[in-house]
Amino acid sequence: MDLFKAVVLGVLQGLTEFLPISSSAHLAIFPKFFGWEDPGAAFTAVVQIGTELAVVLYFWRDIWTIATGWLRGLVKPEAREALEWRMGWFVIVGSVPIVILGLLLQDLIDSEFRNLWVIGTTLIVLGVVLGIAERVGRKTRPIESLTWGHAVLFGLAQAAALVPGVSRSGATISMGLFLGYERAAATRYAFLLAIPAVVGAGLFSLKDIPGGENEYGTVPTLVGTVVSFVIGLAVIHWLLRYVSTRSYAPFVAYRIALGSLVLILAGAGVITAGVA
Structure with a gap:
């Protein structure tokens, strides 16, 4: 049964990681709807590695160009005039806030932040923020x-996604829109910026998978990670084509609707708000 649940959650992770609707919120909410145990922050962090590997595969040319350009800049001063040198540093600098806050807030991330009152509220609030950014951004x-x-502001926005319901892509895309960036540009950079943070968090959480009370265990977690990789690869391709011509308005409406539903059900006692 745990294997079936892991596959379902892997599909959910792959579908929601790149959309600005918070994959971690969905992994916390939907098990409550079905009466399953909370998969836990460790499962969530590790299964996200699958979707980030999808990013690495999809953007491998961009990543290779940035990485080699940055390395050349370390030894050749003339290479520091290239965009790749700056982009390498921008990704590094933008990753610092989430690393620092992730270590400082680890206990809260594993417990209080996974409360459905928090998640429902952040889904709604950040949905409104995304809607405003979509409307006012140039x-x-x-x-x-x-x-x-x-780059620093993008990094601070990404760090806000340590709270489930915020959405890593939603926060960074919102910041990009507020700063006047094109939808596709903000979305693409959000994907690249997430790679060090998500892969690092997943590797850091690997030690917590075996034997944890709220985790599914090693094999189901690996299966969920593979599933999230396959689904995530398809979603990246679709989303980048979508945002080139259409707005984020449907995601804003979905966030507000889901957040409201969660708060209503938690308030009525239909689902438990706290972490089991």
Whole structure:
């Protein structure tokens, strides 16, 4: 049974990781709907590795170009004029906030942050924020115009996603829209920025998988991770095509509807808000 649950949650992770609707919120909410045990923060962190591997495969040319350009810049001063050198540093700098806060807030991430009152509220609030960003953002800046200051702001937005319900992609995309970046540019950079943070968190949480009371165990977790990789790869391709011509309005409506439903059901006692 745990294997079946892991497959279902792997599909859910793959479908929701790249959409601005919070995959960690869905992995916390939907087990409550079905009366399953909470998979736990460790399961969530590890299964996200699958979707980030999908990012690595999909964007491997971009990653290779940035990585090699950054390494060249370490030894060749003339290479530091290239965009790849700056992009490498932007990803590193943008990853610092979530690393620091992730270590400082680890206990809260594993417990209080997974409370459905928190998750329902953040789904609604950040849905409104995304809606405002979609409406007021100029959407004219290409990713090539990224600055050090904006890289830090992107990183701070990503760090907010330590709270389930915020959404890593939703927070960083919202910040990008507020700063005037094109939808596709903000989305693409959000994907690249997430790689170090998510892979690092997943590897850090591997030690917590075997034997934990709220986790499914090693084999189901690995299966869920593989499933999330396959589904996530398809979702990346679809989303990048979608945002090039359409708005994030449907995701805003979905976030507010789901968050409201969670708060109503928790308030009525139909589902338990706390972590089991």
